[in-house]
Amino acid sequence: VIIDGHVTLSFTADPLAGVQRFSVEDIISRLNQPLAFGDETLTIERAVVGSPARSTAVGSDLEAQHQVISEAVNAYPDRLCGCITLHPMLDGQAVAPAIKRLAKDGFRAVELNPTIHGFLPHRSLGELAPLMRATADLGLPVMVHTGEPPFAFPTPVAYLAEAHPHQSFVLRNLGSQQVTYAREAIYVAERNPNVHLETTWGSTPMLKEALRVLGPERLIFASDMPRQDASVAIAALSALRSPVPLGIALAPLALTRILGDNLAKLLRW
Amino acid sequence: MIVDAHVHIYDENSEALHQLPFTAEALLAQMDGPYDVIGEARRVDVSVAQPHPSDSMRVTDIAEQHRYVAESADRYPDRILGCMLFNPLLDIAQGLAVLKELVDCHGFCAVKVHPTMHGYFLDAATDRLAPVMRLAAELGLVVIVHTGDPPFAEPVQALALIEQFPQTTIVLAHLATQQVSYSHQAIYLARDHPNVCLEAGWGILPRIKDAVKIVGPDRVLHATDCPVQEMGSQLRLLDILRREAPIGISLADADAALLLGGNAMRLLGLPEPSATAVLS
Numbered sequence: 311v312i313i314d315g316h317v318t319l320s321f322t323a324d325p326l327a328g329v330q331r332f333s334v335e336d337i338i339s340r341l342n343q344p345l346a347f348g349d350e351t352l353t354i355e356r357a358v359v360g361s362p363a364r365s366t367a368v369g370s371d372l373e374a375q376h377q378v379i380s381e382a383v384n385a386y387p388d389r390l391c392g393c394i395t396l397h398p399m400l401d402g403q404a405v406a407p408a409i410k411r412l413a414k415d416g417f418r419a420v421e422l423n424p425t426i427h428g429f430l431p432h433r434s435l436g437e438l439a440p441l442m443r444a445t446a447d448l449g450l451p452v453m454v455h456t457g458e459p460p461f462a463f464p465t466p467v468a469y470l471a472e473a474h475p476h477q478s479f480v481l482r483n484l485g486s487q488q489v490t491y492a493r494e495a496i497y498v499a500e501r502n503p504n505v506h507l508e509t510t511w512g513s514t515p516m517l518k519e520a521l522r523v524l525g526p527e528r529l530i531f532a533s534d535m536p537r538q539d540a541s542v543a544i545a546a547l548s549a550l551r552s553p554v555p556l557g558i559a560l561a562p563l564a565l566t567r568i569l570g571d572n573l574a575k576l577l578r579w
Numbered sequence: 580m581i582v583d584a585h586v587h588i589y590d591e592n593s594e595a596l597h598q599l600p601f602t603a604e605a606l607l608a609q610m611d612g613p614y615d616v617i618g619e620a621r622r623v624d625v626s627v628a629q630p631h632p633s634d635s636m637r638v639t640d641i642a643e644q645h646r647y648v649a650e651s652a653d654r655y656p657d658r659i660l661g662c663m664l665f666n667p668l669l670d671i672a673q674g675l676a677v678l679k680e681l682v683d684c685h686g687f688c689a690v691k692v693h694p695t696m697h698g699y700f701l702d703a704a705t706d707r708l709a710p711v712m713r714l715a716a717e718l719g720l721v722v723i724v725h726t727g728d729p730p731f732a733e734p735v736q737a738l739a740l741i742e743q744f745p746q747t748t749i750v751l752a753h754l755a756t757q758q759v760s761y762s763h764q765a766i767y768l769a770r771d772h773p774n775v776c777l778e779a780g781w782g783i784l785p786r787i788k789d790a791v792k793i794v795g796p797d798r799v800l801h802a803t804d805c806p807v808q809e810m811g812s813q814l815r816l817l818d819i820l821r822r823e824a825p826i827g828i829s830l831a832d833a834d835a836a837l838l839l840g841g842n843a844m845r846l847l848g849l850p851e852p853s854a855t856a857v858l859s
Contacts, residue, residue: 325700325703326667326668326699326700326703326704326707327698327699327700328700328703328730363698364698367636367637367698368637368639399594399637425698425730426698428632428633428636428695428696428698458728458729458730459728459729459757459758459759460695460728460757460758487729487730488729488730489729489759
């Protein structure tokens with residue numbers, strides 16, 4: 311199975327936040343287009359779909375905030391699962407029932423976005439603890455946006471991963487946006503077996519380094535569409551199949567894990 | 580006169596996560612030093628105070644966001660001046676009305692935008708910021724722009740505002756330095772745009788020297804970001820400029836006085852003091 315771990319659905323553009331319109335039809339259409347993978351082609355079968363983090367910055371009605379994602383997931387239950395974006399200022403106990411209802415409604419992961427919500431995870435452990443308990447009870451992995459100062463560094467997430475060792479975490483974007491903390495992300499994952507890394511935004515040398523240090527079991531294919539395109543993320547992985555020095559002659563079984571098996575296990579999907 | 584053009588004060592009601600309150604009284608204690616500046620024991624005479632940025636994110640009552648700073652400016656009018664933190668993602672009309680009231684009733688002298696904490700691309704927000712830029716021009720306020728973080732707060736992202744409002748002084752905060760530094764970019768931008776000034780706070784010594792040499796001593800401001808930074812260490816950096824090269828740049832005392840407060844007084848429209856406060 312091939313799963314894209316990181317797609318953002320937005321029915322309205324928000325230029326202030328760099329968000330472009332990307333509807334559920336756009337997503338399904340893109341997923342259906344075959345992607346070149348060396349001499350072969352492949353198709354992304356499933357995707358984890360979330361909301362722009364800005365839409366969850368104010369207010370605490372999780373179900374209203376995620377209504378659009380709910381509808382998308384219900385329209386394409388075999389192709390899409392939802393990701394709940396949580397703000398650390400939410401009352402964890404109060405929103406736990408809503409998280410449970412969303413989890414029954416096709417949401418299989420949660421996201422934290424330190425950049426847009428403006429918090430440092432390691433200084434918000436108390437606020438996040440009830441939210442982490444609510445999501446751990448449901449077995450939802452926690453996707454954390456990383457890749458830029460002043461909030462979205464990998465190491466603050468390490469404290470959260472250490473505080474919740476039985477919960478799975480995914481550092482999004484391989485710690486890379488306009489600056490890169492890819493090495494930091496790899497180090498955090500090396501020290502914390504419950505931490506996985508997304509491949510999108512990662513450069514070829516850093517993807518190689520992540521594979522060298524962690525092996526293929528903890529890398530998660532993700533595109534970050536529509537900011538990036540799935541074809542780019544796939545091409546970056548395809549390049550790893552080349553012999554050294556361009557690639558690392560990555561074996562087909564390892565690729566299968568990265569492209570979907572690892573995430574399928576985390577999502578129980 | 581020493582003016583710190585960038586500090587934050589907030590009480591126990593602040594939404595800032597895990598920040599101990601930094602009250603007006605705590606600020607005054609910091610300001611009183613004394614600090615060794617240009618060979619004398621000096622205090623910081625005036626600070627330009629803003630709320631904690633966290634308080635302008637989820638609190639939608641904009642007057643309430645600024646209640647504590649306004650009360651503090653009223654309580655200590657000779658020492659604390661207010662600066663509004665304008666979030667263009669909130670109600671623009673309410674924000675403009677509050678800004679006018681803060682200026683008219685509480686003596687606020689500046690307005691700041693914070694693309695990082697408020698989460699928007701500055702260069703995409705020109706239309707939403709235009710009304711506050713126009714009001715700032717009408718009221719004679721400087722506009723402080725937070726810089727120093729990707730993806731929202733690189734200096735060049737302020738270019739549209741700088742060019743569309745050439746009569747308004749735009750202060751690039753922190754010498755474009757936070758966890759990464761865009762100081763070179765900020766200095767280059769300021770060199771070519773006379774309405775741009777630079778805060779020295781957060782800057783490293785080599786870049787502060789560059790700023791003073793390239794942009795000139797009349798467009799660099801002492802601005803610490805206290806309590807994130809401590810006042811004495813930032814004053815020390817400016818005082819070192821008076822030393823000979825290679826440590827300093829032999830900055831004249833008169834030019835040092837501009838950095839320390841003269842520029843802020845001119846830009847903020849502060850009256851000349853009757854005498855410089857010397858504590859020792």
